[in-house]
Amino acid sequence: LQNVAQRQAEAREVAFRVVEITEDTYESSVWGRNFPLQYDTFMRTEEYGVETPFGGNVPYEKLDKYPQLRIMWQGFPFELSFREDRGHHWFLFDQRQTRRVQERAQPGSCLHCHSSVVEAYRIAAVQAGLPVEKIHTEEALRKGFDAINAMPWAEADTLVRNPLACIDCHEPQTMRLRITRPSLKDGLVKLANSDDPVPHLPSIERWRAGDRRVPYDANRLASRHEMRSMICAQCHVEYYFDRPPVRTLIFPWSEGLKVEQQLQHYDNYGWRDWTHPRAGSGQMKVQHPEFELWSQGPHANVACADCHMPFERVGAVKITNHHARSPLLNIRQSCQTCHNVAEDELKRRVVTIQTRTAALEKKAKDAVVELIAAIESAHQAGATDEALNEARTLHRSSQFKVDWIFNENSRGFHAPQESARILAEAMNEARKGILSAHKAEAAAKAAGQ
Amino acid sequence: LQNVAQRQAEAREVAFRVVEITEDTYESSVWGRNFPLQYDTFMRTEEYGVETPFGGNVPYEKLDKYPQLRIMWQGFPFELSFREDRGHHWFLFDQRQTRRVQERAQPGSCLHCHSSVVEAYRIAAVQAGLPVEKIHTEEALRKGFDAINAMPWAEADTLVRNPLACIDCHEPQTMRLRITRPSLKDGLVKLANSDDPVPHLPSIERWRAGDRRVPYDANRLASRHEMRSMICAQCHVEYYFDRPPVRTLIFPWSEGLKVEQQLQHYDNYGWRDWTHPRAGSGQMKVQHPEFELWSQGPHANVACADCHMPFERVGAVKITNHHARSPLLNIRQSCQTCHNVAEDELKRRVVTIQTRTAALEKKAKDAVVELIAAIESAHQAGATDEALNEARTLHRSSQFKVDWIFNENSRGFHAPQESARILAEAMNEARKGILSAHKAEAAAKAAGQ
Amino acid sequence: MRDWLMGGGILLVAALFLGLMAGAGAFTADRAQALSYLSDDPQVCVNCHVMREVHTSWERSSHRNVARCVDCHLPHDPVGKWVGKAIDGWNHSVAFTLQNFHEPIQLKPRGRAIVEQNCVNCHIDLVHGIVHARTGAGAHASLPAGKRSGISCLHCHLDVGHGQ
Ligand SMILES: [Ca+2]
Numbered sequence A, B: 001l002q003n004v005a006q007r008q009a010e011a012r013e014v015a016f017r018v019v020e021i022t023e024d025t026y027e028s029s030v031w032g033r034n035f036p037l038q039y040d041t042f043m044r045t046e047e048y049g050v051e052t053p054f055g056g057n058v059p060y061e062k063l064d065k066y067p068q069l070r071i072m073w074q075g076f077p078f079e080l081s082f083r084e085d086r087g088h089h090w091f092l093f094d095q096r097q098t099r100r101v102q103e104r105a106q107p108g109s110c111l112h113c114h115s116s117v118v119e120a121y122r123i124a125a126v127q128a129g130l131p132v133e134k135i136h137t138e139e140a141l142r143k144g145f146d147a148i149n150a151m152p153w154a155e156a157d158t159l160v161r162n163p164l165a166c167i168d169c170h171e172p173q174t175m176r177l178r179i180t181r182p183s184l185k186d187g188l189v190k191l192a193n194s195d196d197p198v199p200h201l202p203s204i205e206r207w208r209a210g211d212r213r214v215p216y217d218a219n220r221l222a223s224r225h226e227m228r229s230m231i232c233a234q235c236h237v238e239y240y241f242d243r244p245p246v247r248t249l250i251f252p253w254s255e256g257l258k259v260e261q262q263l264q265h266y267d268n269y270g271w272r273d274w275t276h277p278r279a280g281s282g283q284m285k286v287q288h289p290e291f292e293l294w295s296q297g298p299h300a301n302v303a304c305a306d307c308h309m310p311f312e313r314v315g316a317v318k319i320t321n322h323h324a325r326s327p328l329l330n331i332r333q334s335c336q337t338c339h340n341v342a343e344d345e346l347k348r349r350v351v352t353i354q355t356r357t358a359a360l361e362k363k364a365k366d367a368v369v370e371l372i373a374a375i376e377s378a379h380q381a382g383a384t385d386e387a388l389n390e391a392r393t394l395h396r397s398s399q400f401k402v403d404w405i406f407n408e409n410s411r412g413f414h415a416p417q418e419s420a421r422i423l424a425e426a427m428n429e430a431r432k433g434i435l436s437a438h439k440a441e442a443a444a445k446a447a448g449q
Numbered sequence C: 001m002r003d004w005l006m007g008g009g010i011l012l013v014a015a016l017f018l019g020l021m022a023g024a025g026a027f028t029a030d031r032a033q034a035l036s037y038l039s040d041d042p043q044v045c046v047n048c049h050v051m052r053e054v055h056t057s058w059e060r061s062s063h064r065n066v067a068r069c070v071d072c073h074l075p076h077d078p079v080g081k082w083v084g085k086a087i088d089g090w091n092h093s094v095a096f097t098l099q100n101f102h103e104p105i106q107l108k109p110r111g112r113a114i115v116e117q118n119c120v121n122c123h124i125d126l127v128h129g130i131v132h133a134r135t136g137a138g139a140h141a142s143l144p145a146g147k148r149s150g151i152s153c154l155h156c157h158l159d160v161g162h163g164q
């Protein structure tokens, strides 16, 4: 009967090192020679063309399926094209070919999330004067980040070669997960300093209870379980680019992760992405707040990777399945370990949650589109800006909330009640706005006679 | 220290029959001599005076805490008094002393849920001509039910003696759970015939797949697990009394259990509980739809009894704790069997869900109260009924939805997303109604000049 | 194996165990067949009705044929195993006598760490890659499951021992 200790010794030599991986190994294929099983699953993010009721990776044009979006985002690049997302393999290609890049000026900041940008940041840092021996430091990433943010997109695009690569999430020697993206580091510092309770991120709660002398740093303090969600928060978050010339990529987390708190962040900063041409209100376009919505849901203690990169048995070894996609395409591994329930029942529950969200989304968009028309009509009838101020503030807030849920990619599943709550607030505000615009129009007409 | 021997002895002598219990044993204390442990916990429903953040059994006057209710229910008995509920021990006493009974005429139908009515139904059936040998049949309960529904409340009240008793839920010989209340039998027959999917009630789904020749009967078909929820549905449901003289107690389930389907049932029947004196709209007052809301939630496969009458170890024996109350007063037994989570974390999750619901409820009631004022003002300005028809329909529907969630006693916990969805619809409809009423008023004023 | 335990070199350990129990549970220990507590047979645990439910659920679990109670709930290394038995023996008899334990019974941190380490002990070949993703020359000593390696098998596999 081999005892346990002896077997442990044998097992350690399982991961045989074929090739040396260092901080300068930017090509995933090289990492793949040491970790063929993970690499095979990673490369499957190239597959697309499969639909789920509300998700999947058929890159269809959402503006055609949801025409109200063109009215809501009129005057902003997203009025040109907004497609269903697909595998990580495509994220550099898709950005390069979108009309939002080809027909509008964009800053280099986009590449923070749309390329394996670690190499470009380091090179740019050295070019900007950082001593070359510091090239592998976090400081290098920071300096390069600042440089590339400020570049026009086309110029920055020439500095990047690959979509998501192993080095974006893993430390070469230990394979430990680490955060490479400066915007998330800054975002987590803001979050840690806010009062928003984050029970699902205990390392932040512990930091808050400490002396707070050293700013919160996930790479030092976050647990392995937290990292299995934080690495996704490098990109799957709401963001904005600061004013020119810096155009720093910022996550609006100074007040917290909830939608009202992000709006407060923008209000405190007097920020608008653009002014809506018909309604005249100062609007923000919200993008994919997966991390923020997931934080409010019943699965906040379940890591993104638990569902989107689940464990898989391949032969005699258990690995992380790097084929990040809709969990509905892999329910057995993504859900059934924790939920001892039949596949079709689990799918039914998800689709029931998403169907409720979709029904509310449609009504909320109807209300926002009506509000835009009501403000425009009042304005044309001579209503003063002062009279339309309330309606425009309600437009800014209600459209922000509809965006927040509609552009989040789980169609409410990551936090079912919170999604419905946010859409309820959006509807209520939009309808109040319509009323206010009507009053302003009536007053203008009365004054006009 | 002989407790080991004592415990091993206890484990064997669980159910020692002290006294004979028959269909005519209406006094719980007699049952209690055979089942002292269950009886002791059952009698604890007499305790009251403990609050939880949104529930508990301090019978405070809700109309004072939520003044908008008096506006919403103006013209209906609930404008007099509506208190927080408390233990089953009180349900006959509380009904007898409420101003809704002392200052308004009510039918005998109330006693279906506010007394141990089995004995009264049987006696009334025999008095109405049923052969005495049939006194213990379901037919007797039906005949008595019809007779007592039609009686004025005061007369019916003289026929009842006790609040909830063992015989209301248990078959004397086998202690098997059974449904004694005719309204639930009728309700389940309607539900079975509807198209509303009820995956959590498999016996209904199986009946639907059969030849449907014999109407669905829970006492024959329901599983033990289903019964652990169905017995509560005898009373914890939305209901109405049919038109005089019959005043049959009916559960509006012909279209299904969801709020829109119950409204459809009322619309199909052209029903209104009363006409709102200020808004002139045909309104229904919704009462405690626990069973219906729980059916839409993540705990639909968890029985009411699992949380409200959990298993408890007393010495060596496991019994059902009959002290039905807020599970937040007994988290250890109610929740930790399934959730391996600390008590305060579980409580935090419930309160987070309930706080979201409460915030939406307040806004929804604000909108409905504004709508009532808007319709009234338009009416006083000369707007025709025809012009106000849309606003009144929206008032009927939006107030029905706010009632449905506010009067449900878990403050959204039984189905968090569904509760938020319903309140979102209510807000949207109420605000649309306000807009419609304003238009009607403006038109009336324009026509008036 | 059962007979060997009863007859042979067990007396020394039994003395240690009985020593621990001497204070409160002499009489209790005897009537609860404390001596049998020293064996690895799951039947031992089910002497107590409070263990009946976990025994039944174990009999329906995926591990019924491959792991007995002690294989998960006692350290595998020889020394750790007997120290564990002594500590558990003491905790058990105190809790059983005073009836002051939290219900439903939950694994305490120490108990949970033992179980987590045992998952890895038996499944090391399968999970070596995810437990301690260390590579390259000079790999650190393999980190045990639980606190230090940061991965908790029970985060996903809570029901392997007892179904549900
Ligand atoms: Ca944004």
Ligand SMILES: [Ca+2]
Pocket: B238, B239, B240, B284, B285, B286, B287
């Ligand atoms: Ca009613």
